[in-house]
Amino acid sequence: MRNVDVSLIRDKIAQLCIEANHYLDGDLKTCLSKKLEEETWPVAKDVLTSIEKNIAIAEEGVFPLCQDTGMACVFLEIGQDVHLTGGSLREAVDEGVRRGYGDGFLRKSIVADPLRRVNTGDNTPAYINTEIVDGDRIKIIVAPKGFGSENMSRIKMLPPSAGEEGVKDFVVETCEMAGANPCPPIVVGVGIGGTFDKAALMAKKALLIPVGRENSDEYYGRMEQELLKRINGLGIGPQGFGGRTTALSVKIISAPTHIAGLPVAVNINCHVSRHMEAVL
Structure with missing residues (x-):
C-alpha cells in the first residue's frame, strides 16, 4: 500500500490547468503543420497559418490558447494499491483548479446552477472522472473543455x-x-x-x-x-x-x-x- 497525500494531487492539477491552456501536444502541432502543407485553398491556408501563430504566442506563457479556457475536466486513474491521505479528494481537485485558474489568470466560466446562471467565480467545481486501475500510481489528465x-x-x-x-x-x-x-x-x-x-x-x-x-x-x-x-x-x-x-x-x-x-x-x-x- 502506498500513501499519497491529496495535496500532491491538488498542486499537480493547479500546474496542469495552466499548462494545458498554453501548450498543445506535439502530435497535434505536427498534424496542423501537415494539414497546412496539404491545404490548397488560399483562405484556408491563411487561417491555418494564423492558428500556428496563435499557438506560438500562447507558448510564451502570457496569453492562453483561447479566451474560452474551458471547464476543467479532470480524469484520475487511481491505482488500487494507493491510499489517499490528508483530506477529501474532491476538495483537493477543486482547490487545484481554483488555484490554477487564479494563478494563471484564466477565465472563470462555471455557473453554480444551469438555469439560475450565477458564476462561481473560480471555475469550480471541476468535472471529475475516476477509475480504479492496477498498481500504486495515480495518473492525472486535465482537459479544459470549451463549450x-x-x-x-x-x-x-x-x-x-x-x-x-x-x-x-x-x-x-x-x-x-x-x-x-x-x-x-x-x-x-x-x-x-x-x-x-x-x-x-x-x-x-x-x-x-x-x-x-x-x-x-x-x-x-x-x-x-x-x-x-x-x-x-x-x-x-x-x-x-x-x-x-x-x-x-x-x-x-x-x-x-x-x-x-x-x-x-x-x-x-x-x-x-x-x-x-x-x-x-
Whole structure:
C-alpha cells in the first residue's frame, strides 16, 4: 500500500490547468503543420497559418490558447494499491483548479446552477472522472473543455440494425450540423457501445488519444480514416471558410453493449484540443 497525500494531487492539477491552456501536444502541432502543407485553398491556408501563430504566442506563457479556457475536466486513474491521505479528494481537485485558474489568470466560466446562471467565480467545481486501475500510481489528465465545441456534441441510441453505416452517417451528420460553430479544424471523439452514459464518456475520453496514434483494432482504425475523409469532404474548412481541412483526427473507443442497442456518441473538440497529464 502506498500513501499519497491529496495535496500532491491538488498542486499537480493547479500546474496542469495552466499548462494545458498554453501548450498543445506535439502530435497535434505536427498534424496542423501537415494539414497546412496539404491545404490548397488560399483562405484556408491563411487561417491555418494564423492558428500556428496563435499557438506560438500562447507558448510564451502570457496569453492562453483561447479566451474560452474551458471547464476543467479532470480524469484520475487511481491505482488500487494507493491510499489517499490528508483530506477529501474532491476538495483537493477543486482547490487545484481554483488555484490554477487564479494563478494563471484564466477565465472563470462555471455557473453554480444551469438555469439560475450565477458564476462561481473560480471555475469550480471541476468535472471529475475516476477509475480504479492496477498498481500504486495515480495518473492525472486535465482537459479544459470549451463549450463552443462541447455544445455541438450529440448522442443517439441507434437500433442494432443501423450497423456500421448508421454509426458513420450519424458521426458525419453531427459534424455537418456543427459547421463552423466548434472552430474547425476539429478533433472528433466517438464512443460506440456500452450504455447511454458510457458512450458519452468514451467519446470524451477519445479526445485524449494522441492524434498520431493508430487504433490498435484495425477495424476501427479503418473506420476512423474513412470518417476523417468523409468529414473533410464536407468542405467546411478552417473556421468555416471552406477548404480540405475540416477535421484533424477522428478517434473511436468502443465497448460491449446489450443485444438490443447500439449507442453512439460524438464529442467534438476544436483545433485547441487541450490536455496535459502527469503521473504521481
